[in-house]
Amino acid sequence: MKTLQMIFLVVILLCACAGQSMAFRCGSNLVTTGDRKVKVQGACGLPTTKEIICPKKSSSCPATLEIWYYNCGDNDYIYALTFEDGILTKETTEGSGVGNSYCLGK
Secondary structure (H helix, E strand, O other): OHHHHHHHHHHHHHHHHOOOOOOEEEOOOEEEEEHHHHHHHHHHHHOOOOEEOOOOOOOOOOOOOEEEEOOOOOEEEEEEEEEOOEEEEEEEEEOOOOOOOOOOOO
């Protein structure tokens, strides 16, 4: 019984320590928050679509913001990678992907 309690405690602690870290996989390459645009493009190729929110820093835009979208195909999602000043800061999904996957990497 002590062993079962110890295993349960370890599992709870591991779950509590696991952060919100996400990673986006392009083929065999992995990109994650903190990576620069050049690394993401080198690993994943060109995005399906780009959206520029704030092209330059200004009083209304404290950082240059871009969102790159990767359509990963029928059995996956469309991933939105948000860059602030050229650094990947957020990875989210934007619904189901359509057609062929563009997430195979280079």
